[in-house]
Amino acid sequence: MRLIYCCSALLLLILLSRTCQGGNILVIPTEGSHWINMDILLQALHSRGHNLTIVRSSKSWYIKDNSTYYSTYTVPVERGLDKEFITRIVSEVMEFERGALPLTSFLHLTVGMFRTFVDAHAAVGEYASAMLGDRALMRKLNDTKFDVVLTDPCWGSGPILAKYLNLPLVYNVRWLIAEEVHLAIAPSPISYIPITGSGLTDKMTFFQRVKNVISYLKNKARKYLIRDVYQKICDKYLGPDKNFFQLMIDADIWLMRVDFVFEFPRPTMPNVVYIGGFQCKPPKPLSQHLEEFVQSSGEHGVIIMSLGTFVNELPADMANEIAAAFAKLPQKVIWSYKGRKPDTLANNTLIVNWMPQNDLLGHPKVKVFVAHGGTNGVQEALYHGVPVVGLPLGFDQYDNLIRLKEKGAAKILSYATVDKDNNFLKAIQEVLTESSYRMNMQRLSRLHRDQPITPMDNALFWIEFVMRHKGAAHLKPASLRMSWYSYHSVDVALFLGGAVLLMLLSTFFLIRCLCNAMCKPKVKCE
């Protein structure tokens, strides 16, 4: 069945590529792992004949200057989300996650993380200001006659630029600036929709639902912390009546990097297109060296480990504990790690600077994936059906992993206890020996792959749909143009409540009047 869909998708692609007339796409990407998957989409768009222009900050870390398939405009900025900035965030989060802190340290770190969050958005705000303030750049962008803006709204600069240039807008998105996407655009009963960071699932006890409401309020507060950064830019460049949060949710198409094999089912909107796993593809053969190492594992198979783009190094004690655990296993291990070589490293473990993660996950010898839980890695594991031992650092990582755990396809560890009581070893052994983990993940993989068209074709179709029709206004709900009190029917409730009250009072007074009249027949009722 899978083969058939692959064939038909290929035919669709061949047929499409024959007649596709290239358009002009303006891209405002985001750094880090967000860039990694945006880049995959850009390469696919380029191969379909589109011209890609990227606007980036001079502090861009991952997004390189001109490439063979896109051209860039670089906006000079004083500060940005460069390597130092992101390394600072990661170390703060790791310190926080290692936890078991006294209250003062906990509060200190929490306040620090809030400050870093606001700082990051302030830096993006400066970049957005510099970009919109650059008249020559704006003139060039206006003259190019772009068909669409493609951006990741994890930061606020892309949507503002799209509105400034009055262009149709497509999001390649997992998170909005400070909240989960559905929560911002679809009515989302928080009685069964867990808030990001709450560590909850879609099945909650009473007290978990209480915690979820508190998490919801905390996130709302955090969102309003950064409102001013972007609102000021909107006021200056788009006119005084443009509300930043309304503008953020006014995209034509939302290409969501999840699907409902992974995500808990929840209300959605007509212009949300699910492209989870669009970056996944069948494995290519491994290099000879790696293939030999993998084959040497025999019947025991291989464990692979990667903690993502940002975690280059672990505290020495933790790295030693992990290496020692691996040493006790009959499996071979491939560990993507840039830190100092752990003292306890055994012969069965190969440390590499980088590994072909997708090709390894698709290798039949690979039994377990030790991952941090970033969206890209989790989707790749799901696509290839490899169960996960998760070591989430922060951000959305725990939330990603708990979605697999709930379906019996992952085991989650925490930084606070990973190096205690053989927790790491026990977790790996459990996932290796209990066959349910692998069976569940392979069931998810079958469900995920059974789609009428591939997620990548779906993404390309909808970007080009917006280009062909100059937007997708017919998919945007009328609620985007409503005030909050109209949307929530506050005025109608007050009106109808008032009317009912008036009727009750009138009836009451009428009855009283009648009673008076009947009891005192000689006194006229006024």
Next chain:
Amino acid sequence: MRLIYCCSALLLLILLSRTCQGGNILVIPTEGSHWINMDILLQALHSRGHNLTIVRSSKSWYIKDNSTYYSTYTVPVERGLDKEFITRIVSEVMEFERGALPLTSFLHLTVGMFRTFVDAHAAVGEYASAMLGDRALMRKLNDTKFDVVLTDPCWGSGPILAKYLNLPLVYNVRWLIAEEVHLAIAPSPISYIPITGSGLTDKMTFFQRVKNVISYLKNKARKYLIRDVYQKICDKYLGPDKNFFQLMIDADIWLMRVDFVFEFPRPTMPNVVYIGGFQCKPPKPLSQHLEEFVQSSGEHGVIIMSLGTFVNELPADMANEIAAAFAKLPQKVIWSYKGRKPDTLANNTLIVNWMPQNDLLGHPKVKVFVAHGGTNGVQEALYHGVPVVGLPLGFDQYDNLIRLKEKGAAKILSYATVDKDNNFLKAIQEVLTESSYRMNMQRLSRLHRDQPITPMDNALFWIEFVMRHKGAAHLKPASLRMSWYSYHSVDVALFLGGAVLLMLLSTFFLIRCLCNAMCKPKVKCE
């Protein structure tokens, strides 16, 4: 572009049909126009090698006994939704729609219509009881090992049977028994979602929103009028803890017979698949006789008119007025009508018993479609880009037409005034001469046809998906298993409200205690 998608869909279908292993599908269809489109889906499923078994009532009107592509079980019943019953409903609705009634007649008709609505469901309830009570039939159905139940939940019998047989469930659906589908399964802010029958759109004034809330409450009340009919059957055959309304919304996949080119954008759910226009196809050549008639219209073109499955006859004065209006036009007219030939009929109007509606709508000479606004006809007009003059009778017809009117592609008339002041003639002339009607409808047609796979392929894919995976539990929200107070967080709100109140009171008493202690230092605070 359209050609490319047609080609790729064809290839997808060819590839799929080569390997599709036929399954067993149990179908519980609904009468009338609902059967017409279910039948199209059944023919497509049959051509893909599936075995189709239909359960029907002995009073079935449209659903014939065994055919070449399905077998039937017929359940004997005393009464059912036969021709007489439906003719009675139609005449009641028409009398109501002709309107301008004194209050007593209005109330009399309203009560009559409510009674007919309850009567219809009582008849379906009797059918469901007879079906489930037939042990031999249930044994046969159980023994057949069906893969899925396919039903139209416009009536309640299909979902109950699916639950009784414990089979996966797919809906081919436009309306639930007493409400719009989204309203029953997705959180739907009625501040911008018009209630069926309210005559409103997604852009409402304050007083329209008030009217919408009242319509919402009226529909809720109507829904509970028929609850008992089905709940009793559930209690008897499924056990005492099966809530009928919860069971109704527990389908695996909802194949919705609309899309968002037609429907106002609104919140939806992951297991809703939009197949609006799945029954539409490119036109076949007309018969020689009809083609000659159409060609004889010259540059003026042709108007076609059909008031659907149930309206066979109009009141004589109205039919005369319509025929007289047609007589004044330079166009040729094809009118599907079974009533007495109007006295005013002119040579330019051809009255037929039946017409090849899809082929005519796809003919370049056809300029206007005079329609009652049933979902099938409206979707066909949209697919072919032919603007509509609507004469809605009741049910969902006004709601269908207002969706086209809002997009500038239709003009709506009412039975109450269609035969007055040349209204009919004026409406036709307006739609013929104002080019915006045709341009808007053709824009909708372009949007509707621009889909990654055809609606029919989508429908087939998801039915077979449910068969392959024995359901689609991963797409069902957790809310299906929640009580109303948990879902609406009533308990959490009370708890948090109580907690806040307690904190405020404690603070207040503490402050009072402190004040007392400070003001009266010698009196000890107890």
